[in-house]
Amino acid sequence: MPPFTDLRSDTVTRPTEAMRRAMADAEVGDDWFGDDPTVNRLQDRAAEVTGHEAALYLPTGTLCTQIALHAMARSGHVVVCEASAHVCGMELSAAAVLSGITFRPVAGRSGVLSGAQVAAALEPHPYDVTVVDLVTIENTHQVGGGTPQSVAEVADVARACAEAGVPLYLDGARIFNACAVTGATVADYAGQVTAMMFCLSKGLGAPIGSMLTGDAEFIREARRLKVVFGAAWRQAGIMAAAGLIALEEGPKRLHEDHENASVLASGIAEVLPGSIDLDSVATNIIFVNVGGTGRTPAEWAARLAAEGILVTMVAGKIRMLTHRDISKADIETTLAAWRRAAA
Numbered sequence: 001m002p003p004f005t006d007l008r009s010d011t012v013t014r015p016t017e018a019m020r021r022a023m024a025d026a027e028v029g030d031d032w033f034g035d036d037p038t039v040n041r042l043q044d045r046a047a048e049v050t051g052h053e054a055a056l057y058l059p060t061g062t063l064c065t066q067i068a069l070h071a072m073a074r075s076g077h078v079v080v081c082e083a084s085a086h087v088c089g090m091e092l093s094a095a096a097v098l099s100g101i102t103f104r105p106v107a108g109r110s111g112v113l114s115g116a117q118v119a120a121a122l123e124p125h126p127y128d129v130t131v132v133d134l135v136t137i138e139n140t141h142q143v144g145g146g147t148p149q150s151v152a153e154v155a156d157v158a159r160a161c162a163e164a165g166v167p168l169y170l171d172g173a174r175i176f177n178a179c180a181v182t183g184a185t186v187a188d189y190a191g192q193v194t195a196m197m198f199c200l201s202k203g204l205g206a207p208i209g210s211m212l213t214g215d216a217e218f219i220r221e222a223r224r225l226k227v228v229f230g231a232a233w234r235q236a237g238i239m240a241a242a243g244l245i246a247l248e249e250g251p252k253r254l255h256e257d258h259e260n261a262s263v264l265a266s267g268i269a270e271v272l273p274g275s276i277d278l279d280s281v282a283t284n285i286i287f288v289n290v291g292g293t294g295r296t297p298a299e300w301a302a303r304l305a306a307e308g309i310l311v312t313m314v315a316g317k318i319r320m321l322t323h324r325d326i327s328k329a330d331i332e333t334t335l336a337a338w339r340r341a342a343a
């Protein structure tokens with residue numbers, strides 16, 4: 001293991017021994033031809049877990065969403081999203097370049113949109129000049145603080161979409177984290193939306209890969225777009241083998257990441273009172289507002305790095321994510337480092 005505590009993201013986990021063995025032993029074919037048996041098993045399993053008709057295995061969550069946008073929204077048309085969502089922050093340029101899409105961002109409460117907000121955003125333009133083709137939501141909402149949304153909240157948005165006749169897409173990069181808090185199943189959420197994606201390579205701990213799911217016709221078109229966008233990987237079963245383990249085993253332990261995040265957040269709130277809204281730390285993501293400490297986020301990040309703690313800076317705050325490779329002992333080490341950095 002590296003000589004640092006890596007809290008930059010939940011994507012940094014190393015494959016487990018079981019994953020490495022499964023990858024070495026994976027039965028493979030050529031996924032361009034659709035005959036990689038391990039990829040096909042993973043896709044069948046993702047369809048089963050979501051209750052959607054079909055699923056497609058792709059290298060990244062970004063590619064899942066970009067393919068969905070391309071399939072569901074026309075160039076020059078509008079996608080409604082939450083204002084700090086990944087889709088209109090990190091993926092803004094991708095959507096512009098690949099699909100010619102503009103966004104109508106709506107600021108939600110900690111990243112959560114209400115049905116009323118979405119209904120207002122879907123009011124038809126009086127002269128039919130701008131047309132909304134799609135609504136997207138993100139659950140959990142990353143920049144919102146890892147905010148989980150209940151099925152009722154998603155259903156509220158889904159109703160507004162259905163009334164306007166507009167499809168709803170779920171960026172469920174961390175949907176299993178939401179399920180660990182709300183007790184709902186992924187299928188409960190998937191049943192509310194037209195299509196969704198979830199990541200195997202975040203909290204679930206796979207080295208690579210995300211799943212795009214929806215009805216059979218949508219996935220047929222998504223498969224075509226996968227080739228168009230240059231992602232027709234071949235013996236991808238080597239990765240899918242680890243993905244299958246992540247999908248079965250990963251969800252079972254997410255509550256540990258949430259508990260670790262809660263302990264870390266409480267400890268930092270003691271070191272820097274007022275820097276964290278503890279009620280907002282419900283999953284594995286912590287934002288620390290270091291404004292008013294006399295140091296910039298970059299200075300804090302540098303001090304922590306000198307102590308062997310890796311963090312990121314997002315939205316003017318320090319961001320940390322707990323994950324499978326972060327133990328209770330790492331949380332204590334991290335808290336000690338915060339105390340020294342604050343001294």
Ligand SMILES: Cc1ncc(COP(=O)(O)O)c(C=O)c1O
Nearest residue numbers: 060061062063086138142171173
């Ligand atoms: C909420 C959310 N959606 C989508 C993505 C994109 O996933 P990927 O890094 O696999 O492209 C991320 C990545 O961090 C994310 O946090």
